[in-house]
Amino acid sequence: MSRKIRVRFAPSPTGGLHLGGVRTVLFNYLFAKKQAGDFIVRIEDTDQTRFVEGAEAYIFDTLAWCGIIPDESPLHGGPFAPYRQSERKAGYRQYAEQLVKDGYAYYAFDTPADLEAMRVAFKTAENPSPQYNQPIREKMRNSLTLSETETKELLAQGTPHVIRIKMPLHETISFTDMIRGEVSFNTSQVDDKVLLKADGMPTYHLAVVVDDYLMKISHAFRGEEWLPSAPVHLLLWKWLGWQADMPEWAHLPLILKPDGNGKLSKRDGDRLGFPVFASDWTDPKTNETTTGFKQHGFLPEAFVNLLAMLGWNDGTDQEIFSMEALIQAFSMDRVHKGGAKFDYEKAKWYNHEWIKKSTAADLKSYVSKIYTDKAIAVTNEALLLKMIDAVKDRCTLLNDFVQQGSFFFQMPESIDTAAIQPKWDDKKNQFFVELIRAYELSSVWETHDLEREFKELAAAHQLKPGELMLPLRIMLVGGKFGPGVFDIAAAIGKTETVNRIKLVTGMLEQGART
RNA sequence: GGCCGGUUCGUCUAUCGGUUAGGACAGCCCCCUUUCACGGGGCAAAGACGGGUUCGAUUCCCGUACCGGCUACCA
Numbered sequence: 001m002s003r004k005i006r007v008r009f010a011p012s013p014t015g016g017l018h019l020g021g022v023r024t025v026l027f028n029y030l031f032a033k034k035q036a037g038d039f040i041v042r043i044e045d046t047d048q049t050r051f052v053e054g055a056e057a058y059i060f061d062t063l064a065w066c067g068i069i070p071d072e073s074p075l076h077g078g079p080f081a082p083y084r085q086s087e088r089k090a091g092y093r094q095y096a097e098q099l100v101k102d103g104y105a106y107y108a109f110d111t112p113a114d115l116e117a118m119r120v121a122f123k124t125a126e127n128p129s130p131q132y133n134q135p136i137r138e139k140m141r142n143s144l145t146l147s148e149t150e151t152k153e154l155l156a157q158g159t160p161h162v163i164r165i166k167m168p169l170h171e172t173i174s175f176t177d178m179i180r181g182e183v184s185f186n187t188s189q190v191d192d193k194v195l196l197k198a199d200g201m202p203t204y205h206l207a208v209v210v211d212d213y214l215m216k217i218s219h220a221f222r223g224e225e226w227l228p229s230a231p232v233h234l235l236l237w238k239w240l241g242w243q244a245d246m247p248e249w250a251h252l253p254l255i256l257k258p259d260g261n262g263k264l265s266k267r268d269g270d271r272l273g274f275p276v277f278a279s280d281w282t283d284p285k286t287n288e289t290t291t292g293f294k295q296h297g298f299l300p301e302a303f304v305n306l307l308a309m310l311g312w313n314d315g316t317d318q319e320i321f322s323m324e325a326l327i328q329a330f331s332m333d334r335v336h337k338g339g340a341k342f343d344y345e346k347a348k349w350y351n352h353e354w355i356k357k358s359t360a361a362d363l364k365s366y367v368s369k370i371y372t373d374k375a376i377a378v379t380n381e382a383l384l385l386k387m388i389d390a391v392k393d394r395c396t397l398l399n400d401f402v403q404q405g406s407f408f409f410q411m412p413e414s415i416d417t418a419a420i421q422p423k424w425d426d427k428k429n430q431f432f433v434e435l436i437r438a439y440e441l442s443s444v445w446e447t448h449d450l451e452r453e454f455k456e457l458a459a460a461h462q463l464k465p466g467e468l469m470l471p472l473r474i475m476l477v478g479g480k481f482g483p484g485v486f487d488i489a490a491a492i493g494k495t496e497t498v499n500r501i502k503l504v505t506g507m508l509e510q511g512a513r514t
Numbered sequence: 515g516g517c518c519g520g521u522u523c524g525u526c527u528a529u530c531g532g533u534u535a536g537g538a539c540a541g542c543c544c545c546c547u548u549u550c551a552c553g554g555g556g557c558a559a560a561g562a563c564g565g566g567u568u569c570g571a572u573u574c575c576c577g578u579a580c581c582g583g584c585u586a587c588c589a
Contacts, residue, residue, distance in 0.1 A: 012588080125516060162587050190585095224582085226584090263582080336520095337519075343526065395552065469549075483547065483551090
């Protein structure tokens with residue numbers, strides 16, 4: 001075990017980065033960084049029909065937001081470039097040809113129509129999806145059933161063809177998965193996967209093995225959905241003569257939908273009202289935007305934290321981890337075998353914890369951006385910091401700072417007069433008229449003085465402060481929420497405080513007359 | 515259908531054969547708070563089922579059930 005740790009994340013650029021995808025990246029990254037290894041991003045764009053413009057840039061932007069910077073990638077360069085499989089196309093064919101030469105693979109000339117016909121012809125109740133496997137291949141058009149001259153002729157004519165792996169009969173293939181332990185397969189159950197497509201591009205199966213070998217990948221981690229094709233990859237490593245360099249494997253559990261069953265999908269988020277992508281993704285074809293955790297008001301630290309805890313823990317009760325702490329604590333053998341249902345409530349809790357834990361200075365740029373987007377003018381930076389400190393405990397998502405704090409900078413957008421109108425009377429009005437006068441004459445403007453003046457005046461009017469605090473709060477804040485009223489008054493200043501009291505008493509008086 | 519994988523409170527999970535099965539989210543209650551939160555305290559809530567192995571199984575083995583993944587010239 002002296003070889004350099006090198007892991008890779010190999011996404012195909014087909015759209016937004018899904019929770020499960022980011023978690024796969026994260027586990028790769030944590031594993032590598034814990035052991036001072038390299039983290040590589042390789043773009044698996046071998047399916048040209050599924051290529052989506054902008055998806056690759058999106059992946060790097062999103063990883064950067066999470067605080068994950070690859071050591072090697074098409075964007076960051078590296079000694080094993082190129083890191084896009086489409087640019088490595090020319091290299092794959094030789095390996096497929098070598099496998100044919102060695103008797104481990106063969107040319108297949110079946111057209112899509114032939115394959116379709118085969119599936120229909122062999123479909124039975126017991127076998128609803130017939131595979132291109134050992135018994136079937138003998139009935140198809142390939143270099144195993146055709147004579148050598150026929151094959152050569154077809155090849156020479158440029159007949160479209162693929163190269164398929166020739167799965168052996170009744171062999172047991174087993175390997176040790178770092179999470180699941182020993183897993184074994186009978187090769188008779190695996191079909192003859194296409195290795196090289198008719199367009200000359202490799203399929204995932206060939207490309208992943210060739211590139212992992214060429215890029216000296218030491219550990220290959222991927223989602224559980226890949227487990228069934230592991231025997232194909234194992235055989236390829238063996239047949240290509242690279243067995244000694246084969247990476248160690250781990251198949252990560254899936255992230256499941258919160259209700260019902262099955263893998264979490266983008267549709268579940270739309271349906272249940274929470275993000276599934278890490279950050280906003282706009283499909284260039286439909287122009288449709290799917291919101292991400294980032295734009296939903298999540299802190300990257302919280303997003304990374306909640307993802308890490310989905311299927312992993314360090315064995316203690318600790319739940320809040322920074323990236324550094326995760327790197328320290330992470331180990332693949334503590335990753336679960338079973339899938340985890342995603343719980344958005346718990347996800348929000350992580351974010352709330354991180355907001356509470358962050359300082360006003362940490363949060364300032366996020367809040368500023370949101371306020372700018374909402375056209376809330378912040379002219380006083382000290383007040384912004386004061387506001388963040390005052391309200392962050394009540395913000396679960398960053399966007400909550402709008403509702404919880406914008407009244408520090410502008411008149412509340414709506415004023416819940418209905419909450420106080422029924423109990424409004426002349427006595428209260430009189431009190432506030434005098435409060436305005438008292439505050440206007442005030443020489444000091446501090447929380448405690450404001451509170452003292454308020455209470456003394458209430459006593460003079462033979463009113464309970466409790467009956468007057470809520471009206472004052474509504475006047476300043478607009479609703480039944482927020483930090484202490486006198487703190488708010490102190491923060492927004494005399495002019496603004498007096499103006500708001502005047503404005504709302506006016507509204508209440510008018511309301512009382514109608 | 516076949517193959518592979520999985521199964522502890524509603525959810526995320528702890529437990530290296532011996533525990534009153536612990537924590538967290540959500541829920542409910544109380545305290546704090548002349549608002550809303552934060553905070554503090556409490557309640558309720560789990561080993562899929564059946565067989566073994568063992569002095570003793572949530573833990574190890576087998577079977578069953580259920581759930582999931584795969585079964586494309588997609589990854």
